[in-house]
Amino acid sequence: MTATSVGALLLCRADPEAVRPPAHLLRERMLLLPAGTGWSVLVPEGKPWRGEPHDGPDAAPAAPAAPGGAEPVDRVMGGWATALAVGATWPVIALWWDGDRSGYTLAAGFRRPVGYVWLADGTPAGEDEAMRTFAARLSLDPVLDVQELEALTRQDPEADADARLRELLAVLTRAGVALPPGLAPGEPADRLRTAAGVHPQVERIEWAGWRDAVQVELDAVESTGLGPWVRGPRARALAAAQVAAGIPLTLWGARRRGAGWLAAGLVLLVQGALGLAYDRFRAEAERGARGGGPVW
Structure with missing residues (x-):
């Protein structure tokens, strides 16, 4: 596996105007786009993660960390999702994949984040309870949506890890999610960035110091x-x-x-x-x- 097979997205259950201020505080270069009714997506412009497999009993032997102590993509994205959600009233879903595994992390306020992982061939490697918590925190349909989410925790020889994430997104479409063209699970970070960059409503998020962050926060309040x-x-x-x-x-x-x-x-x-x-x-x-x- 190489670093080029790594990709990630941050789905925020809020409009871009609400996501913009806390996104600045991540101090990372991001592309912000609308992603459906009441949803936004953040696409990292950089790749502050390493491309090695994850730790764990089902993962391949871990390689040395990249220079600068970079972490696996799931840890990086999970940290960003938690940081965004703690300072907001809306949940954040980090979707990530690295060629060996794919998964998500849901962060909402100060509650403990929940997530799920699939191996590259689609083998479930998470706890079933995570799916029910996922549905509850997003106020999804407790019958129809939960049934489809629980199906993702069962073996399916015809569905690989990327297909599992696509099925997860299909459930979220009923909650209003509509990812822009080109932003799909399995795509490498460079392609995600290119697809997001040509979107007519794209906004660039870039840290320019605390004064800029405060200015953005004030603008957000005044726009309400x-x-x-x-x-x-x-x-x-x-x-x-x-x-x-x-x-x-x-x-x-x-x-x-x-x-x-x-x-x-x-x-x-x-x-x-x-x-x-x-x-x-x-x-x-x-x-x-x-x-x-x-x-x-």
Whole structure:
């Protein structure tokens, strides 16, 4: 087996707008694409894994680690999926294959990740309970979908490991998954990257420092339904109203020595002042970005 036979995808149960901010925090170059209704897929641009077989009783003897201590693809992808899911409200599925085995890892919040593995010839090498947990955490059909998932844990001489992953994806299509053309199990990383790169809606995710990550996070918040109340005319009006209400309330509390009224007035003053300062800060940052100057 060679490293060129290794490939992986990260399926996120969220739209690209929601996936973009946490994806930046992985500090890896990725291609982000829509992957169906309410789904996105991340395609690694690099290959930060080694191409040797996995450890385990059914795996071939392990070769020395690649320079830099690179790990097998399943560990790399499982770590990325967990990192994404911990900071999000949506689950992440890492699909991976390396020529000797194929499998998936599902991460959701702070719960323990679950996964399943098939050997190259399609022989199941995981625990049946993982499939039921997989279905439950993704809110799949407890009868139809679970039956099809459990079938993947039984021997099938006509289905190899890549076919098993394709059958898994077929179940996920009922949950809205629709991978873009060219992104299929068994394809090497270079082909996956090429196929993703020509997609008309592709976005490149690249780490550019903490300031860039914070900027992306702020943009994501402002693009939601809360946006008008965070920045813009509504936000300024709300902040001004908080300041206007906070000043007399604070004075009233100070004169009457009412700790509750004083605290309420100070809270309104601080919130209003921060709202006005944030709106001005973001406006100046945008002007600086358009003019090519510093944005912070």
